[in-house]
Amino acid sequence: MRDFLAGSKGMPRFKKKGRHDSFRFPQGVKVEQKKIYLPKIGWVKFRKSREIEGTIKNVTVSRLAGKWYVSIQVEREQVVPNHPSRSVIGIDLGVALFATLSDGQVFMPVDSFKVCQKKLAKQQRNLARKVKGSENWKKQKSAIQKMHAKIANKRNDYLHKLSTNISKNHVVICLEDLKVKNLTRSAKGTRDKPGKNIAAKSGLNRSILDQGWYEFKRQLMYKQTWRGGHVVLVDPKYSSQKCSNCGFTSAENRRTQANFNCISCNYVLNADLNAAKNILAAGLAVLACGDIGQDAA
Ligand SMILES: [Zn+2]
Numbered sequence: 001m002r003d004f005l006a007g008s009k010g011m012p013r014f015k016k017k018g019r020h021d022s023f024r025f026p027q028g029v030k031v032e033q034k035k036i037y038l039p040k041i042g043w044v045k046f047r048k049s050r051e052i053e054g055t056i057k058n059v060t061v062s063r064l065a066g067k068w069y070v071s072i073q074v075e076r077e078q079v080v081p082n083h084p085s086r087s088v089i090g091i092d093l094g095v096a097l098f099a100t101l102s103d104g105q106v107f108m109p110v111d112s113f114k115v116c117q118k119k120l121a122k123q124q125r126n127l128a129r130k131v132k133g134s135e136n137w138k139k140q141k142s143a144i145q146k147m148h149a150k151i152a153n154k155r156n157d158y159l160h161k162l163s164t165n166i167s168k169n170h171v172v173i174c175l176e177d178l179k180v181k182n183l184t185r186s187a188k189g190t191r192d193k194p195g196k197n198i199a200a201k202s203g204l205n206r207s208i209l210d211q212g213w214y215e216f217k218r219q220l221m222y223k224q225t226w227r228g229g230h231v232v233l234v235d236p237k238y239s240s241q242k243c244s245n246c247g248f249t250s251a252e253n254r255r256t257q258a259n260f261n262c263i264s265c266n267y268v269l270n271a272d273l274n275a276a277k278n279i280l281a282a283g284l285a286v287l288a289c290g291d292i293g294q295d296a297a
Pocket residue numbers: 243244245246247248262263264265266267
């Protein structure tokens with residue numbers, strides 16, 4: 001509250017039923033094939049999505065869109081494996097193309113939100129017409145939450161397939177160190193410094209959130225750790241303006257969104273592929289210095 005009054009932070013949020021419906025058991029949990037014992041609750045039927053390896057450290061029960069989930073944290077010894085691949089790759093993350101790899105592979109965005117956006121807006125209007133707190137309002141609210149969960153599931157499914165594929169095939173993955181969170185917050189600005197191009201930026205921001213760059217990066221990082229690979233984060237400065245062929249850097253090189261055309265050496269290339277090649281080169285430079293960093297190890 002003090003930070004809020006000083007103007008440096010937003011209004012504190014009150015705890016409320018339905019916002020973070022979760023609780024944790026630090027001990028006393030037992031698991032069998034199709035049921036789990038939770039202290040004070042007893043045996044509960046559940047679907048075990050994967051085998052539990054190691055000792056259970058704690059268990060978190062949470063509710064999302066009307067469904068209950070249980071996450072089991074375990075501890076076990078593991079030898080860091082040798083990554084099967086020797087390949088090093090650079091990835092450019094974008095809006096029109098979700099990911100462009102420096103070897104030329106391209107992955108389209110999912111846009112799961114865009115597809116459902118109209119339907120969701122209609123459901124929202126339906127909710128607004130209902131008496132807040134009434135049975136019908138609650139029903140509508142839960143339908144909306146389910147839609148949101150569906151959108152998120154679709155997106156995560158896609159991101160997991162993609163990150164697993166890339167992580168399996170490349171021992172080192174170079175990525176731009178995009179401050180996704182900063183980017184997504186900047187549109188509105190602060191009271192003293194209102195943001196510019198709010199409408200345009202919030203459109204871009206929604207697309208960024210929809211595509212989950214941040215989540216994708218997170219998945220790549222832990223999957224690389226599992227396989228004994230690495231993620232190298234590089235400075236995104238100029239990666240879109242620099243010529244990957246001769247190194248000449250200028251905003252003039254980028255006359256259109258899709259194409260890169262070097263005004264110094266006449267090199268022509270898809271702009272995202274050019275950026276991916278720059279990211280790879282910057283990553284290799286980091287590796288040559290022997291400084292992979294805490295983040296990426
Ligand atoms: Zn050039």
